[in-house]
Amino acid sequence: MDTQSLAQRLPEAVTQFRERLQSLRPPNEFFDMQRVSKPADLNAATQRIKYNVNYFSGNYILLILLLAVYSLLTNPLLLIALAFLIGGYIGINKFIPEPVQFGSTTIEPRHLYMVLLIVGIPILWLSAPLSAFFWLVGSSSVLILGHAAIVEPGVESEYGQVQGV
Numbered sequence: 001m002d003t004q005s006l007a008q009r010l011p012e013a014v015t016q017f018r019e020r021l022q023s024l025r026p027p028n029e030f031f032d033m034q035r036v037s038k039p040a041d042l043n044a045a046t047q048r049i050k051y052n053v054n055y056f057s058g059n060y061i062l063l064i065l066l067l068a069v070y071s072l073l074t075n076p077l078l079l080i081a082l083a084f085l086i087g088g089y090i091g092i093n094k095f096i097p098e099p100v101q102f103g104s105t106t107i108e109p110r111h112l113y114m115v116l117l118i119v120g121i122p123i124l125w126l127s128a129p130l131s132a133f134f135w136l137v138g139s140s141s142v143l144i145l146g147h148a149a150i151v152e153p154g155v156e157s158e159y160g161q162v163q164g165v
Contacts, residue, residue, distance in 0.1 A: 060144050
């Protein structure tokens with residue numbers, strides 16, 4: 001994948017992300033206890049999930065973001081490792097964009113990046129980012145699929161199926 005195509009797709013992805021967040025449903029609709037019921041069978045649950053994942057997509061994205069923040073706050077070593085790596089990268093780019101001369105020694109930015117990686121990657125590895133990632137995937141999947149399966153679609157979903165008449 002070349003950087004040109006990535007640069008062209010990024011604004012489109014940001015626009016789609018904003019549209020999803022703008023489709024946030026109010027909390028009283030998202031947590032409506034009157035619409036909670038057990039699905040009759042797997043087919044009914046699948047239909048509910050299809051509809052609700054699309055209908056509440058903004059709320060589900062917000063839920064994933066909140067779980068990600070929670071994951072970072074409960075794993076301080078991961079937070080420190082990410083802050084060190086990202087802050088170091090930004091600091092090198094901002095303050096040392098070209099080689100610096102210290103006496104007879106020349107320090108180039110690529111040397112600093114190498115030191116940043118040599119120190120940062122072991123810290124990142126010790127912070128268990130994979131377990132945090134899989135916890136995030138698992139917990140968000142359980143919450144989203146569980147919510148989507150037990151919440152009955154609203155009356156407006158019935159009118160969406162009667163388009164061909």
